[in-house]
Amino acid sequence: MKITAFLLSICFCTSMFAQNFDFGKVSKEELEEKFNPLDSSANATYLYKFRKTYFEYRQEKGFVLVTEIHERVKIYNQQGFEYTTNKVNLYKSGGDEEEVSSLKASTYILNEGKIEETKLKNDGIFKTELSKYFDETKFTMPNVKEGCVVEYKYKIYSPFFWNVDDFIFQEDIPIKKLDATFSAPEYYKFKANTKGFLSVTPKMSKKNDRITFNNKTRHVSGNTEFSTSNVDYYANVYEFSLSDIPALKDEPYVNNINNYRSAINYELSYTDFPQTPMKYYSTTWEDVVKSIYDNPNFGSELNKSGYYEKEIDEIIGTISDPVQRTSLIFDFVKNKVKWNGYYGYYTNEGVKKAYKDQVGNVAEINLMLTSMLRYAGLKAFPVLVSTRQNGVPLFPTREGYNYVVSYVKLPDGIILLDATNKYCTPNTLPFRALNWQGRVIAEHGGSELIDLYPKEPSKNTISMLAAISENGTLNGSYRGIKYNHDALSYREKYNDAKKEDFLEKLENKYGGMEISDFDIKNDFDISKPIVESYKFLKESQADVIGNKLYFSPLFFLKTSENPFKLEKREFPVDFGYPSSTKYLINIDLPEGYKVESAPTPVVLALPDNLGSFKYNLLASDTKIQLVIDVEINQSIISPIYYDALKAYFSSLVEKEAEQIVLTKV
Structure with a gap:
C-alpha cells in the first residue's frame, strides 16, 4: 500500500510539474478530468489563477497601475457554468477611468478525442454603466459544455494608483495552482493587510528598473533637437506561489463569506518622490473620516436646511418630546423621498434636488434626515456603514464603507434610523445594514464606533x-x-x-x-x-x-x-x-x-x-x-x-x- 501511494504521488507531482500554463496550452488530461481529485464535490476548479499588478510609467501621465489576469477553469457539470461568465468592475472618478485591454478568451472541449477551441467574439462582450462611479465589462464564454475548460486573460489599466484591488488567494471552488505578483516603485510605500485563515507569505525582493524620458527642444533657428534621459529606481516585489488551495465553503448564518476569505490588501500609506514633499494617504480611520466629511458631497450637504425648514416647522411646531420629534421627522422623510436603489455615502444629485424630485440615493435620504433632526434641536449624526454584501471594514480605507444611516443621541439612549425603507421603524435597520459596527461621524470629522445589531429580540x-x-x-x-x-x-x-x-x-x-x-x-x-x-x-x-x-x-x-x-x-x-x-x-x-x-x-x-x-x-x-x-x-x-x-x-x-x-x- 505504501509503495502504491508513493508511486501515485510521484505520478501526480510529475503531472503538475509538466503542466503548461501558457495561454492556449490546454491539455487533453485537463479536458478528460471528471472531478477534482482533492474535492469531488466541486462543480468547477481553477486549474491556474494568475495575477500580476505593477506600475508602468507613461510620460504624459506618470505612473499608472496595471493588472494582468490569466485564469484557466475546468467545468465539471452544469452547476459549474456560473464560472463561464466573468464581470470586471471598472472605477471612474473626476474624468479618469479604468479600462480593460487585450481581452482574449477561449473554450476548449474534446471532440472525438481531439481538442477543439472556440474563441470569444465581440458579441460575447458586454459593457454596462453601473453607476456614476462604476462601469462593468462582462464576457460570456462560447460553446460551454460539461467537461470543458475555459481560459481568459486581460489587462486593466488604472490611473488610481492608490487603489490596489485585494489579492484573493481562496475562492468558492478549489485552486490547483496560483501565481501572483505585486510590484511597486520605491516611491510608493504600501502597507500589507492580511485576512483569512489560510497562511500566505510572499517572497520579497527588489528589482532595478528605469524610466526613460524622451525630450524635444525647439531652437530659435527652427531646428528641433531630440534627446533622452534616464532615471534609475528600484521596485519592491512581492511574489506568491500556492498549490492545491481548498475551496472556502459557505455555511448558513454567515454575514459575508468574503470577510473570511484569504486575501491581502495593499494600502498606500504615502508617496516619497525625489525633490517632492511626502504625501500621506489614508492610514488611520481618523484620516478616512476627515476626508469623507470634508468632501462637498457629504459634510456640506448636512448644513443645507433652507429647502425643508417650513415643512419641518409645521410638523414639529407643537411637539417638544424628542422621541416624538424623531419619529415624526423619520416618517416624513420616508414618505417624502423614495430610495432609487443606489448605495454610497456621498450624494449624487444633492439633498435639495432629491427633496424636490422626491427620489434619491442612500446618502441623499439619510443625510437629509440627519440635517432635519439637527434642525429640530436633536443630537443627530450620520453613521458610516458597510453593508453585508460589502463585508466588514477591517482596514482603514474609504472603500471599507458603502452606506450611511442616521443616529440620534437621547438622554435615555440612542436611536438608529434608515429612511430608505418605508417599513423600517426606529432602531430597526434593514437587514443589509446589520453588519457589526458603524462609524458615527461627529461634527468636523471626529468619529466613534457603534454596534449596529439590535438589542431587542x-x-x-x-x-x-x-x-x-x-x-x-x-x-x-x-x-x-x-x-x-x-x-x-x-x-x-x-x-x-x-x-x-x-x-x-x-x-x-x-x-x-x-x-x-x-x-x-x-x-x-x-x-x-x-x-x-x-x-x-x-x-x-x-x-x-x-x-x-x-x-x-x-x-x-x-x-x-x-x-x-x-x-x-x-x-x-x-x-x-x-x-x-x-x-x-x-x-x-x-x-x-x-x-x-x-x-x-x-x-x-x-x-x-x-x-x-x-x-x-x-x-x-x-x-x-x-x-x-x-x-x-x-x-x-x-x-x-x-x-x-x-x-x-x-x-x-x-x-x-x-x-x-x-x-x-
Missing part, C-alpha cells in the same frame, strides 16, 4: 388550532404575530409581491398545503405587529400503520434539519438579530383513539445564556397541547461555541421530530 408568536383525522389529514387554523425585524422582513416580501404569487409560495413552502381565508392585518401600519392568519388542509400528516397513528405534533412547522454541518467552523455564526419564537399548538384527536405515547418535556440551553429551547406537551383523551419557546439571545455567536451550537440544533431537530403514537380504542 424580534418576536414571533405562532398559534395553531388543528384536528387530525384517522386517515392522517390535518385541518385547522393558523395565526402568526410578528414584531420588529420579523415584521419588517414579512412586509418587504408580502407588500411588494403579487398576492396570488405570495400565497402560492406559502402553499409550496409547506408541501402543497391548501390555504383558505388568508388575511393580513397591519401590512402598512408599521406601528403595530404583522398578524397573519389562514385556514389550512394538509393530507398525509400522520403515518397510519394498522390501528395506530404516528405524527410529530409540530407537523409541517418542525425544523427538518440541522443548519450546521461542518465538523469545524472558524468564523462566527451571524443570525442578524436576537429572536424569540413561541409555538402554541392545540390538536383535537380523532374519535375512538387514545394517546399511547408522547414526547416528554425538555429544556435545552446554550452556554452563557446564548439561547434556549423549551418543549412542553400535555395530552388528554381528546386533545394535545404543545408549547415551545425558542430563543436566540445574541445576534452573533463566536466560533468557540460552534460545537455547543451544533449539538443544540441537533437535539432541537431530534426533539421536534419525536412522534405521538395514537392507538385505536
